[in-house]
Amino acid sequence: MTAAVVFSAVTLALLSRPPPAVCARRDVVELGDADFDYLAMEHETMLVKFYAPWCGHCKKLAPEFEKAANKLKGLVKLAKVDCTANSETCGRFGVTGYPTLKIFRYGKDAASYDGPRTAVGIYEVMRRQTGPDSVHLKSKDDLRDFVNNYDASIVGKAAIPDSARLPEFLKGAGLLRDQFRFAHITDLQVAEDHKVNSESVLLFRPPRLANAFEDSVVVFKDYLTISSLRRFIRDHLYGLCPHMMLENRDRLRVRDLLTAYYDLDYHHNVRGSNYWRNRVMKVASKYSGRSLMFSVANKKDFRIELEEDYDLGTSDAGDLPFVTIRTKLGQKYVMREEFTRDGQSLERFLEDYFAGRLKQYIKSEPIPEKNSAAVKVVVAESFNEIVNDPDKDVLIQFYSPSCPHCKKLEPIYRELAETLYSYPRTVIAKMNAVDNDIPLGYDVQGYPTIYFAPVGKKDNPIRYQVNPFFSQLIS
Known part of the structure; x- marks a missing residue:
């Protein structure tokens, strides 16, 4: 008798029990086979969640989706489709797993949603879906106001409106607008303060992250295609030491990543936030080109993760940064030495890491003394x-x-x-x-x-x- 046979036999006895009732939600509209096309066409931009009631990931997403719907009232409509009861609609849009999120424009499937699954993340991504794919900047004031933003800005500069590069840039903006902010200029005088050739793309890093270790504006110099634009943004968006947030952590963690967690707050204390970041960057600049990325993060934003992964509460480590390295394969390393203001302790930690002298951090319960149960x-x-x-x-x-x-x-x-x-x-x-x-x-x-x-x-x-x-x- 196999494990699967015994498991299935026992569970069959439970099948008479009814599934739990599902509470109705007001901010997320429920769509089905009978009304999907009719109701979806009424909205310029709609985010639709295709789900199954029994799906654990769907249940986890539901409260975040509802919170996002509440925040996005008047901007973007959020909807959901139960694929167990509306197979025709789900099949038509190629839904094969749950939950699947898609962005619709006036009822047409415009793009897959690949962004974060938190309420804040969904709000930020979908807020960018409103308005044009790329904002047309017509004056220096427009440019200054656009790039003076919490997030990075990508600005296409074309000599004439029908420039060969402009359509390709706008096409790229349409595909990537859920992740980045785009604008374009057709009057060269608007960007004359940036000494670049007549047709180019400029990446403006957020002003709050300005520092003495790298340029705040990066110029795209390759032949413009959607692929080369995407690659340019990916390689230069974050710079030497990005601000890691819940919304971008998955994109940052595709590489081995060092993170300094502390009381970072760019909304209320830019100078204090950059105090420790500059010290991390000073050390990071010495290791540029190595197989390690650097970042800083708000300790409170990652409180649950730090408690679960490192047994660290937000009150631990005082005002000094708590430094970890998490590799793309999931190995974890912790800097045990106190973070010194001259950066020497961080340098010693990195030297030990690259030399292979660090012991991997593993969170584990004690091995049980007796383990004789079935x-x-x-x-x-x-x-x-x-x-x-x-x-x-x-x-x-x-x-x-x-x-x-x-x-x-x-x-x-x-x-x-x-x-x-x-x-x-x-x-x-x-x-x-x-x-x-x-x-x-x-x-x-x-x-x-x-x-x-x-x-x-x-x-x-x-x-x-x-x-x-x-x-x-x-x-």
């Missing part, structure tokens, strides 16, 4: 020994102690373990994913998440696809 307890420090045992097939559940779904699953999972207890080459295990770091290769976005690590495939574990009916029942 369901083996795994912690981060024992994961390799138990789950990656080359001679055993291991089924492991990642759970949260406070998760009600996990608690409902517990007796079923224990019954499965007891059934297979007599098989010496099979291990049924569980790991508290809140208090232990999750190893590479395991994507845990919600609880419970179950993986099977069979003999010979420890580097490529198989995610257990829970029956959708069961997902609905344990919700």
